[in-house]
Amino acid sequence: xxxxxxxxxxxxxxxxxxxxxxxxxxxxxxxxxxxxxxxxxxxxxxxxxxxxxxxxxxxxxxxxxxxxxxxxxxxxxxxxxxxxxxxxxxxxxxxxxxxxxxxxxxxxxxxxxxxxxxxxxxxxxxxxxxxxxxxxxxxxxxxxxxxxxxxxxxxxxxxxxxxxxxxxxxxxxxxxxxxxxxxxxxxxxxxxxxxxxxxxxxxxxxxxxxxxxxxxxxxxxxxxxxxxxxxxxxxxxxxxxxxxxxxxxxxxxxxxxxxxxxxxxxxxxxxxxxxxxxxxxxxxxxxxxxxxxxxxxxxxxxxxxxxxxxxxxxxxxxxxxxxxxxxxxxxxxxxxxxxxxxxxxxxxxxxxxxxxxxxxxxxxxxxxxxxxxxxxxxxxxxxxxxxxxxxxxxxxxxxxxxxxxxxxxxxxxx
Numbered sequence: 001x002x003x004x005x006x007x008x009x010x011x012x013x014x015x016x017x018x019x020x021x022x023x024x025x026x027x028x029x030x031x032x033x034x035x036x037x038x039x040x041x042x043x044x045x046x047x048x049x050x051x052x053x054x055x056x057x058x059x060x061x062x063x064x065x066x067x068x069x070x071x072x073x074x075x076x077x078x079x080x081x082x083x084x085x086x087x088x089x090x091x092x093x094x095x096x097x098x099x100x101x102x103x104x105x106x107x108x109x110x111x112x113x114x115x116x117x118x119x120x121x122x123x124x125x126x127x128x129x130x131x132x133x134x135x136x137x138x139x140x141x142x143x144x145x146x147x148x149x150x151x152x153x154x155x156x157x158x159x160x161x162x163x164x165x166x167x168x169x170x171x172x173x174x175x176x177x178x179x180x181x182x183x184x185x186x187x188x189x190x191x192x193x194x195x196x197x198x199x200x201x202x203x204x205x206x207x208x209x210x211x212x213x214x215x216x217x218x219x220x221x222x223x224x225x226x227x228x229x230x231x232x233x234x235x236x237x238x239x240x241x242x243x244x245x246x247x248x249x250x251x252x253x254x255x256x257x258x259x260x261x262x263x264x265x266x267x268x269x270x271x272x273x274x275x276x277x278x279x280x281x282x283x284x285x286x287x288x289x290x291x292x293x294x295x296x297x298x299x300x301x302x303x304x305x306x307x308x309x310x311x312x313x314x315x316x317x318x319x320x321x322x323x324x325x326x327x328x329x330x331x332x333x334x335x336x337x338x339x340x341x342x343x344x345x346x347x348x349x350x351x352x353x354x355x356x357x358x359x360x361x362x363x364x365x366x367x368x369x370x371x372x373x374x375x376x377x378x379x380x381x382x383x384x385x386x387x388x389x390x391x392x393x394x395x396x397x398x399x400x401x402x403x404x405x406x407x408x409x410x411x412x413x414x
Contacts, residue, residue: 004035005023005024005026005031005034005035005038006024007105008034008035008038008105008106008108008109009023009024009105009106009109010104010105010106013084013085013086013106014081014082014085014086015077015078015081015083015084015086015106015110016106018077018080018081019073019074019077022070022073022074022077023070023074026070027064027066029061029064029065029067030064030066030067030070032061033058033061033062033064033067033070033116034070034109036054036057036058036061036112037058037109037112037113037115037116038105038108038109038112039054039108039112040054040108040109040111040112040115040160041103041105041107041108041111042054044108044111044112044115044156044159044160045156046155046156046159046186048159048160048162048163048187048190050115050163055115058112058115058116058119059119062116062119062120068120068123068124071113071116071117071120072117072120072128072131072132072135074113075113075114075117075132075135075136075139076131076135078110078113078114078135078139079135079136079138079139079142082142082151082152083138083139083142083143083151083152083154083157084106084107084110084143084152084154084157085151085152085154107154107156107157110157110160111156111157111160114136114139114157114160114161114163114164115160115163115164116164117132117136117164117168118163118164118165118166118167118168119167120132120168121167121168121169129168132168133165133168133170133173136161136164136165136168136170136173137161137165137173137176137177139157139158139161140158140161140162140165140177140181141177141180143155143157143158143161144158144177144181144185144187144188145181145182145185145235145236146177146180146181146235146236147235148235153185155185155186155187156187158181158185158187158191159187159190159191162174162177162187162190162191162194163190163194165177165194165198166194166195166197166198169198169201169202170198171198171199171202171204174191174194174195174198175195175212175213177191178191178192178195178212178213179212179216180216182217182218182236182237183215184236184237185236192213195209195213196209207315207317210308211308211327211328211334212327214301214305214327214331214333214334215297215301215333216331216332216333217294217297217298217301217333218234218236219245219247219298219332219333220332221330221332223246223247223248223249223332223336224244224245224246224247225244225245225246225294225298226242226243226244226245227239227242227243227244227245227291227294228241228242228243228260229242237290237294239283239287239288239290239291240260240283240284240287241257241258241259241260241261241279241282241283241287241288242258242260242264243255243256243257243258243291244256244258245291245294245295245298247298247302247332247333247336249336249339249340249404250404251302251306251336251337251404251406252270253270253271253273253295253298253299253302254268254269254270255268255269255270255273255291255292255295256268257269257275257276257279257291259276259279259282261282271295271296271299272292272296273291273292273295273296274292275288275291275292298333301333302333302336302337305333305334305337305406306337306406306407309334309337309338309341309380309406309407310406310407312380313380313382313409316379316382317379317380318377318378318379319377319378319379320374320375320376320377320378321345321361321372321373321374321375321376321377321378322374322375324378325357328357329357335357337406338357339356339357340356340403340404340405340406341356341357341380341381341405341406341409342354342355342356342365342380342381342394342397342398342409343355343356343357343362343378343379343380343381344378344379344380344381345361345362345370345372345376345377345378346376346377346378347370347372347376352379353370354381354390354394355370356401356403365393365394365397381394381409383409383410383411391410394409394410395410398410
């Protein structure tokens, strides 16, 4: 156990250097808090379980004058620069960035501060709480391979942040991180647990939990995901060749295998995404299989979303447009399907206008582009609410615009 705060601050660690003046020479009660937070290493590991006695003592020590400000400032400095590990040297290999960090007193202190941040909601102003949550999200992004750059992966610290955000009931922040942090990160399982736990506590309906946790697999807005070596693809997954996974506007998934040792020769395959002849021999089976597995997962997600969107026809759900746009129209996978379906927008009270989703709002069946307000209600168009003439108009519109729907929305027997 560290007997002084200086024992917790590793020389040369960027975060330790940034907070050294702030956490040394403190009043006894704040020194006791810092030393206590540094003991997080006695329990905080890959199990992501907080010791109950440590948690009770943390809450008691946070009552000291200046304690809350101290924790908030420590998190703010942890969000700065290269976060905890300051891996900004381009000579650092990607394997080193991925390697699990050794346990040090400074890491333990960082985890302790992150866990303590979850207990700062009481008495905090809305502005203070928003700033704290923003800083915590930045720390998580830097330590869970969300951001490009030389940020060293730290599962323990990411997990501590997820716990803190759950304690703060920061549901929107947890939704955001669930969308950004990929399942390949060890801490993702804990993140998913914190999302479900917080959603249950806040009374989030099951259907909202489902639509907010659809994985993106880091597919971009253009429907593609590029994989490659350092600096040539997704930051969270590297392979010694290049590959581009593409989802077209019909929902078909393809993989372009790029042989970097043969002048960039490209071979395109579809499910089951077999690699070109000789690829596994040259680039090793485990490196090739990771791309195939990812393409299959994207296909599986699209298949599940087709079923979920079809089931929505029977639910008569309403969404505010801004919320619907985020989780349906603009989702990189759900959006591919949702943008080919006809939706209805309550343009005036009781007046519903049918059309296709459009970046500006809605493309109506008669070819007009409408700007849709954020609070406008949106629902899925259903043939049971339409006249035969209106259903015919929808069919004609879909045909003329060459829209490939995930299911026949105009069918009578849906």
